[in-house]
Amino acid sequence: MIQKSITGKRCTAGGFFSSKDNEHLQKMELTIKGIQELGAIHSGTILQRRGVSRSSKPGGSKVMDQPMNTKFLFSKGKLEELKTLTESEKTEIVVIFNPLTQNQKQSLSRLLDLPVLSYSDDLCVSTQSTK
Secondary structure: OOHHHHOOOEEEEEEEEEOOOOOHHHHHHHHHHHHHHOOOEEEEEEEEEEOOOOOOOOOOHHHOOOOOEOOOEOOHHHHHHHHHHHHHOOOOEEEEOOOOOHHHHHHHHHHHOOOEEEHHHHHOOOOOOOO
């Protein structure tokens, strides 16, 4: 059972959210609380916001909910940050709030050299409302 596989493990929580999503912090809190209730040790958090940019390039509101990178979900810079965080915190498993395709899980897992789970797909019954 997947839920038992995180018990006692150092776990980094992550999430990808549109800047239009006003509940992103509550969703991350839900993820952290959920992994702790399953017996994991929260060792760090990473958050990617789409539409919150320091870039001088104009953005596109039509793609705000789309992944920064379809293979990994996150941007290159955020992936580097996630890799550094997981190494420094001695993370044993990564749990991402968002639904992930099997390819995204495998790509992230290979990049990080760690198991990667989707909170909404693998560990939680429903993430529809955080209120």
